[in-house]
Amino acid sequence: MRALPVRRIATTVLCTSLLLGTAGPVMAAGSDSPHGSSQEAARAPVPNADALLAQVKTLGDAGGVLTPVTDLLTTVLKADKGQLPAADATKLAAPVKNAITKAAAVAPKAPALPQTPAAPGLPDTAALPQTPALPQAPALPKALPDGTRVAADPKADALKALQASVDALVKAATGGDVAKVASAVPPVLTGLVNLVAATLVGGGLPKPDLAGLPALPKSPTGSAALPQAPALS
Template identity: 50%
Template sequence: MRGLPARRIASTALCTALLVGLAGPAAVAADPARERAHAASRAPLPDADALLAQVKSLGDLGGVLTPATDLLNAVLKADNGQLPAADAAELGTAVKDAIAKVTGAAAATPATTLPALPALTRTGGAPADVIGDALAALQKAIDELIKAVTSGEAAQVTPAVTTTVTSLVNTVAATLLGGKLPAPSLPSPPSPPALPTGGISYEDS
């Protein structure tokens, strides 16, 4: 009688081994299917690369606008538009760093033309690098603004602020027109206003 429990244990172990042996190949066969399903679930969206490039253009634009508007806000709230040299340098450096980052990204992107959108006119130059030109103009405007807000001459500040704001508008326009972004879908988009001379300007096409 004592042999029965031992035989039952051996029989149970044998059945378990057989079941594991049978299930093993099925489990192995199921793994590739699971891997394929997992890979399919991780597949990128169609045209994801193009859409990511558009999102990056907008992100880069925000990266420039934020430090530039921080500088302008500080200037316009300061007495006579004058800032301590250290504060002006810190704010100006933040803008310059953002411009340098976007300039590097723009230089690595092939220039394209967008004939379906309003044309950009440039005196004596081709519209091949509108973003780079706009960023260079913005950098120059920021340099002049920093000089003005640390000069002790309030009369120099307003023209410098106006030039900087115009340069920011030009940068936005250049990014929208040269950054491979989709055309606006407004029902009746208004005609863009003419910008001051010396920067990017619009003409009705």
């Protein structure tokens, strides 16, 4: 008579084990689903991330130039009569050149597309009668009316001018003439300001929205509008 309860207990344990074994994976899958979704959401890219990263890089390149140049200026201005040992001047000038070279680097050009085959020649057509020659239009002026030049790449021009002014400062700081140092510092400061201005104007950055700040000028397109030629008679 004792065997019957033992069989019932064994059957109950077996059924319970089967139910738990079946429900376990289902419950685990259900609990993992929200966690997996949150991980996928965390890895989702920021909208317009590439464009924003390009703006961040533009500012980073400009900032990477500012720091070594200001370090050079600070060291020269604090030195006795603005003079530095040649080794120290070279050591300070090297990061400036590297930063300017990095900021001036351009993206590699895309490979040229394969040329399309030449179209088969068309049959010759009968010659048309010549039209009378029109009078030549007067030559357009090569320069702007006020003699100013429009920069095709303001940032590149600013970097080039900054490097030249830094070279002049290093030469003055190792040449023994304090007067030359005093005259070489302002062009470097102006070069930094020009670089910042060129970066803000032509770097594709968002427009400033500080109250009371005047609007920045638009970046030149590389060529100014030429005056229209007079109508032919």
